[in-house]
Structures are given as C-alpha cells and as structure tokens.
Amino acid sequence: MSNMKPEDIIFEFFQKEKMDKLERYRHLNKYVKKGQILFTGSSLMEQFPINEIAITDGVNAVIYNRGIGGYTIPEMLDAMDEQIFALDPSKIFINIGTNDISREDETLEMLIKDYRKVLSQVKERLPEARVYLMAYYPVNVSVAENQPWEGAKRAAELRLERLEKANAAVKELAAEFGYFFIDVNEGLTNESGQTKEEFSIDGIHMWSDAYEIIFKNMKKYILE
Numbered sequence: 001m002s003n004m005k006p007e008d009i010i011f012e013f014f015q016k017e018k019m020d021k022l023e024r025y026r027h028l029n030k031y032v033k034k035g036q037i038l039f040t041g042s043s044l045m046e047q048f049p050i051n052e053i054a055i056t057d058g059v060n061a062v063i064y065n066r067g068i069g070g071y072t073i074p075e076m077l078d079a080m081d082e083q084i085f086a087l088d089p090s091k092i093f094i095n096i097g098t099n100d101i102s103r104e105d106e107t108l109e110m111l112i113k114d115y116r117k118v119l120s121q122v123k124e125r126l127p128e129a130r131v132y133l134m135a136y137y138p139v140n141v142s143v144a145e146n147q148p149w150e151g152a153k154r155a156a157e158l159r160l161e162r163l164e165k166a167n168a169a170v171k172e173l174a175a176e177f178g179y180f181f182i183d184v185n186e187g188l189t190n191e192s193g194q195t196k197e198e199f200s201i202d203g204i205h206m207w208s209d210a211y212e213i214i215f216k217n218m219k220k221y222i223l224e
Contacts, residue, residue, distance in 0.1 A: 014070055021068050022082050029086035036062040037222065038089035041076075041096040043069030044137055049208050053215045054222070061222060064089070072099045073114035080121055092122065093218075095134040097170070098204070101162045102155040108162070112169050119177045132221055133174045135167045135183035137206065140195040144203025156203045160194070184217035 004012075039045050046067030054063060066083045068075075076083055076096050084092065097115060100106045122131060136159070144156035167183070174181035188210055190196050195203075199210035 018068055018070055018075070022079055025066055025068075025082045026086075029082065032064060032087050033062055034088040035090045036064060036087070037091045037093070038064050038066060038084065038087050039093045039095075040066045040083045041094055041134075042067060042071040042099055043205060044098055045093075045095040047205060048211050048214070050211075050215070053208075053212055057215065057219070059219065059222065063222070067095070070099060071096065073097055073111065073118060077114065077117055077121075080118070084122065085125055089126070089129060091130045091132075091222075092126075093132045093134060093221075094118075095136075097166065098136055098159065101136070101166050102159045102204075104154075104158065108165055108169055111166060112173060115170065115173055116176075119173065119179065123177055131174075131177070131179040133170050133179055133181050134218075135170070135181065135185060136163055137185060138163065138189050138193065138195045140197060140200040140203045142203070143195075143197060143200045147202050152203060159204070180221070182218060182221055184214050186217055187213045 039048060039050055044067070046065065046069050048065065048067070050063050050065055054061060064087055066087070068079070068083070071079075073096055096118070097111055100111050100114070119131070122129065139156040139159050141153060141156045141160060145153040147153075171181040188195055188199060188206075195206065195210070199206050199213075201207055
C-alpha cells in the first residue's frame, strides 16, 4: 500500500466503496416489497432523497433507491440483480450514464450501445414494468472549477458539451423500447443553461432543494 500512488489509493477506496454498497443492497433486497417503485442509477440518483421529499409532500408510495455513486453503465450491467431485478419493480426510474459522458474516451455510440443492453434485459425480464429514462441533469462549470479534486472542471465541461446530444439519443432509445423519456429539469438552470449556483454542491451534484424541484416536476409520473 505504501508504494501506491495517491491516485491509485483513491481509486481503490472508491472501488471498495461501490462494492460495499452493492453488498448492502444484496442484504436489503431480501426485505423489499415486490412490485413497487424503483429509482436506480449512479450518484445523482443515489443522492436523491426521494422518500423524505415524498413523505413531506404526502405521497403515499413505496419507493426504493438503488443508486450507486460513481457507477457507469457497464458497472450497472454487472449489478442488474442488485440494482433492479431483485426488487421486481412495477415502475422504474433510471438515471445512468452521467459518469460515462464525463469521460474523455466515451463516445455517444458507446453510451447508447451499453444503455441498450440494460434496457434489453429489463424488457426481457420485466416486460410489464413502466420504465422512465430520465434526462441528464445540467452542470455548473464555474462551481466545478473551484473543487479540490483534479479533473472536476473538465468532467463538467465534457458533460455540458455532450448533454444535448446525449439526451436526444436517450430519448430515441426510450421510444425504441416503448419506454418513457422524461426531462424533469425545469427550474434548475440559470440564463446560460447551467445549474443555478445555489443548487450546485460541486458543479455536478446537487443540494436537496434542487431535488425538491425535480420531485415536483416528476410527481405526476410517480403517481400515474
């Protein structure tokens, strides 16, 4: 361990953290009520305080969150049971791919190819489920620029550059499978189309008041 570079130590730490979350979900999934609502994806879904907001809003629904911070679509493909199938949900909200489009070596073709694999498995194993593919959230490059971790600004810039095309491609993918594409981002952005600074933690992730706005925008889909 002492001979490892700092960046390798950090990488190993986050990899272990993801594996630990997956193991916790395996245990939690033993106690779920089947046929309910599922939120799944990466950190922007994991950090969605959906149950707290829903309860405060008076929404009487069972909602499970199986997001895992740092996850890419290929990682989700290796964790479909823990993140989706073990819960046997009747309604699924998916927000995955943010980490993919934030990487230099990722292409739109790669994103859609991997996403299609996810949806093909869902269609095969949960043919009756209502599935909602969520538009990717905006970013704030200026906030990202002030973060201590290396690459924050570049990740935000890449996502901002690719956001429109990625959302359009995911929308087409939803139609291909007979699923729903929902853009619930209204009210999150400033005049330049980036996340309002007061909503942004680090340029990419958001405070809970941003999620309150998102919840109001998507409440009708949760209840339908």
